[in-house]
Amino acid sequence: MVGFTREEVLQQLRERILAFATSRVGRESAEDLTQEVLMVLHEKYPRVLSLTELVPLAFQILRFKMLDRHRKLLRRGEYNQESVDDAPLVDPSEDPSEEAEQRERVTQLIEALQQLGERCQHLFRLKLEGYTFPEIKGIFGAGSINTIYTWDLRCRKQLLALMGGQWEAKPFKSDAQPPNQETVS
Amino acid sequence: MAKSWEQILGGYATDTLTAAEKRKLFEAALYDQDLFDALADEEALKVLLSDPKARQRILESLKASLEPQWIASSHPSWFKWFRKPSSLAWVGGMAAAGLALIFGWQMNTDWGSIVQQQTEIEQSELNKKESDANEDAGLSQPTPSPLEEKKLTAKFRKKDESLLPKSVRPQASVPPLSEVSSEIAKSFDGLRQDQDTVKRERREQDGGLDSLSSEIQERVAGDSESTPVQEKLPLEPAVQPLVMLDEEKMERPADAKLAPAPEPVVVQAQKQESLPPPGALDRFYAGVGARDLGRKGKAGAGHTSRKQASKKSSSFKAKKKNRESKQAPVETDEAVIQKATGIRYSFMREVGGEVLEFARWEQITGDWSDVRIAIEPNEAGFVYVLAPVGRGTWRLLKETREADRQAKQDGIAVKAYQTVDFQLGVYTNVLGKLVISSLRVFYSPTPVENFSGGGAGPDNVNMAKLQIERTDDSVYVVRSEGVSDDWLRVDIDFEEK
Incomplete structure (x- = not known):
């Protein structure tokens, strides 16, 4: 790791994760969430030292922890009070609802991509095929790499707007409370 | 959020x-x-x-939507070229040219046959008109019966085959060249005899035509005294039909009169007109029979060197015989044609052991060092040949047989129809080109001492009172009728006109 030690990276990550979680799940839940993420990084990934590996790993753990918290709240009925007897038994296989949700998001993404322009579609396709930005610059014959960066930024904004402002499917039903809304027990 | 990292954020996902x-x-x-x-x-x-499945699904959807556009974008230069106005104009021009070609081809396919048919119809109408006109003209001329025509055709074919050289006769072996030449000469003699026979018959049939022709000749002779030779040329068109008659009768056998072909109307009309005036050739040989000419020719040949005489080829002999055969009708017309004093001259050259004669100097090409000029007067006398050597000075040429020894007199004494020749090689340069511009030939019945004295000879000779006739190998120059000058002068010009 050049310039940053593992401890420095984790310290910076803690601040960023806490701030992010506070904006999404509230202050108290945010501190717990941040602590859980750092515990996983410390206990399960002590050999990961690189910045370029630690940061994406932290994003993945953070996302999973946030999803677990959502499921826990749903199970506890903090959003909708349900009888425990009505709750389904745990299935060790993949969650069909998650699969359906995944298919729905992909369909939504495809529909959004179809509405993009030719260049944006081509750019997104090249990115999915694994081309790097310098390689895409050569394919398009652009004079500068910044041209490709600018095109990609505009295309990403258009796609995000077409996806409703977020990549994640809405985890809650229409009658459910927003995730950052604290429930009063 | 216009920061630098924002630009690469899209590559993270x-x-x-x-x-x-x-x-x-x-x-x-x-x-x-x-x-x-x-x-x-x-x-x-x-x-x-x-997720690989989700990634593959998105990629397929993108490929499906981008494929037509991607194909088009794979040839951007081609589409850009089409978007240029000049390219569009070029393509439009080519398309217009193609349409024009197709339209023209279609027109030719549809209308070409019709136009051709119209042209053929017009052409057939013209041919029909011409054939009608010919038929109208042919009605005035009696046609021979089929039996007579068959007889004539058979005789003509036999006569034609006899006229042909042996080399081209059917089932005949190839004879030597001398035999062919003699055969040709005999054929010409036979033709000449046929022509004489026909002329005689025609004269007998026409009766008073001789008297008419004699009148015309007298008139022509009177005209020749006052007009130069060139002014007599307009008489030739009137002569031409009679010549055609002679040629026509030459090809017919002697017994063809048993079944005479009807004479054309034009020829019958021409009989009422005048006979041709005698030419310089006829007048040059007038009064001399073929036998006499043969004797005189031998004398002339003997006058030249025996070596030269032996070198004369069979073709040269054939020419001589041909010339003798030309003499035959003159013998029969002695009463009509008056002999005139004149000379014959020609240019001689040895080619491949043969002595060839040329009437025109332009016929001789290349080296002139072995060329001679032959002079033959038809009366005994003296011949003088002068050549200009520059600055108004003329020099007498020496005869070939006298060239190697000192001549005793200026003039060359000759007998009638004796040929003397003069070497022209002395007047050629190192390249063999002739350096003199002319020759002047004098004939005098009597010798003259100190003939030219370096000058051009006597200048009181009227050149306009000469009648000239050229054949293939000689030029005949005779005095016009009524002229009785002692001197006969002939100027031979070598300047190119």
């Missing part, structure tokens, strides 16, 4: 960032909360795209 871009992005994310939040939001898309 698709995992297309390079190592340097990732390091730059994540270092920035450690100290920038907005970037960190954005990357955390991009994590959902990254997880979605990390």
Whole structure:
């Protein structure tokens, strides 16, 4: 790791994760969430030292922890009070609802991509095929790499707007409370 | 959020960032909360795209939507070329040319046969008119019966085959060249005899035509005294039909009069007109029979060197015989044609052991060093040949047989129809080209001492009172009728006209 030690990276990550979680799940839940993420990084990934590996790993753990918290709240009925007897038994296989949700998001993404322009579609396709930005610059014959960066930024904004402002499917039903809304027990 | 890291944020979800871009992005994310939040939001898309099935599904959908456009974009230069106005104009021009060709081809296919048919109809109408006109003209001329025509055709074919050289006769072996020449000469003699026979018969049939022709000749002779030779030329068109009659009768056998072909109307009309005036050739040989000419010819040949005489080829002999055969009708017309004093001259050259004669100097090409000029007067006398040597000075040429010894007198004494020749090689340059511009030939019945004295000879000779006739190998110059000068002068010009 050049310039940053593992401890420095984790310290910076803690601040960023806490701030992010506070904006999404509230202050108290945010501190717990941040602590859980750092515990996983410390206990399960002590050999990961690189910045370029630690940061994406932290994003993945953070996302999973946030999803677990959502499921826990749903199970506890903090959003909708349900009888425990009505709750389904745990299935060790993949969650069909998650699969359906995944298919729905992909369909939504495809529909959004179809509405993009030719260049944006081509750019997104090249990115999915694994081309790097310098390689895409050569394919398009652009004079500068910044041209490709600018095109990609505009295309990403258009796609995000077409996806409703977020990549994640809405985890809650229409009658459910927003995730950052604290429930009063 | 117009920051530098924002531009590469889109590559995080698709995992297309390079190592340097990732390091730059994540270092920035450690100290920038907005970037960190954005990357955390991009994590959902990254997880979605990390699923191979979902990734493949998105790619297929993108391929399906981009394929037509991608095909078009794979040839951008081609489409850009089509978008140029000049390219469009060129394509339009080519299309117009193609349409014009197709239209023209179609027109030719549809209308070409019709136009051709119209042309053929017009042509057939013209041919029909011409044939009608010919038929109308042919009605005035009696045609021979089929039996008579068959007889004549058979005789003509037999006569024609006898006229042909043996080399081209059917089932005949190839004879030597001398035999062929003699055969040709005999054929010409036979033709000449046939022509004489026909003329005699025609004269007998026409009766008073001789008297008429004699009148015309007298009139022509009177005209020749006052007009130069060139002014007599307009008489030739009137002569031409009679010549055609002679040629026509020459090809017929002697017994063809048993079944005489009807004479054309034009020829019958021409009989009422005048006979041709005698030419210089006829007048040159007038009064001399073929036998006498043969004797005189031998005398002439003997006068030249025996070596030269032996070198004369069979063709030269054939020419001589031909000349003798030309003499035959003159013998029969002695009462009509008056002999005139004159000379014959020609240019002689040895080619391949044969002595060839030429009437025109233009016929001789190349080296002139062996060329001679032959002079033959038809009366005994003296011949003088002068050549200009520059600055108004003329020099007498020496005869070939006298060239190697000192001549005793200026003039060359000759007998009637004796040929003397003069070498022209002394007046050629190193390249063999003739350096004199002319020759002047004098004939006098009596010798003259100190003939020219360096001058051009006597200048009181009227050149306009000469009648000239050229044959293939000689030029005949005779005095016009009524002229009785002692001197006969002939100027031979070598300047190209």
